[in-house]
Amino acid sequence: MTQQPAERDEHAVRAFIERFAAVLVQAGMPPMPSRVFAALLVTDSGRLTAAELSGLLGASPAAISGAVRYLSQVAMIGREREPGSRRDVYRLLDDLWYEIAIRRDQVLAQWVIAAREGTKLLGPDSPAGQRLADSQDFFEFLQQEMPAMLERWRAHRAARLPPEQVTG
Numbered sequence: 001m002t003q004q005p006a007e008r009d010e011h012a013v014r015a016f017i018e019r020f021a022a023v024l025v026q027a028g029m030p031p032m033p034s035r036v037f038a039a040l041l042v043t044d045s046g047r048l049t050a051a052e053l054s055g056l057l058g059a060s061p062a063a064i065s066g067a068v069r070y071l072s073q074v075a076m077i078g079r080e081r082e083p084g085s086r087r088d089v090y091r092l093l094d095d096l097w098y099e100i101a102i103r104r105d106q107v108l109a110q111w112v113i114a115a116r117e118g119t120k121l122l123g124p125d126s127p128a129g130q131r132l133a134d135s136q137d138f139f140e141f142l143q144q145e146m147p148a149m150l151e152r153w154r155a156h157r158a159a160r161l162p163p164e165q166v167t168g
Contacts, residue, residue: 013042017039032067035057036053039053050064050065068090076092076100101153112139115132
């Protein structure tokens with residue numbers, strides 16, 4: 001027998017969406033994508049149509065369209081079509097934060113290259129060159145530490161979830 005979700009206070013859920021979105025905005029994500037992402041996080045299915053997002057957030061279809069386009073481009077959500085339907089469904093990725101961390105590692109590689117180029121351009125003995133060399137060193141350190149940290153996450157997650165829920 002599957003457990004039924006508990007009755008939810010929809011007003012409290014909407015307030016939480018806005019609070020969580022505000023945290024994402026403080027971290028640099030645009031406001032509407034933050035709200036859409038938070039809305040997907042609080043749904044049991046992790047999946048909503050544009051119309052459902054619009055209704056839940058009280059936002060225009062155009063605002064939702066721009067937000068899901070942004071979230072898709074930065075690979076924070078996926079888009080799929082329900083069989084037999086013409087409507088797109090937007091969904092959270094499996095093991096979302098792990099996937100975001102993997103992509104962050106790819107960004108770090110680009111930052112290393114940029115910092116290295118800046119160090120060469122400005123000279124490693126100049127204050128600006130030293131700052132860029134320190135930045136490069138920090139980014140390389142994060143790159144070296146990231147695989148072990150992500151592997152520890154996988155082990156931690158596997159230990160706390162039933163086997164049928166462990167992905168990747």
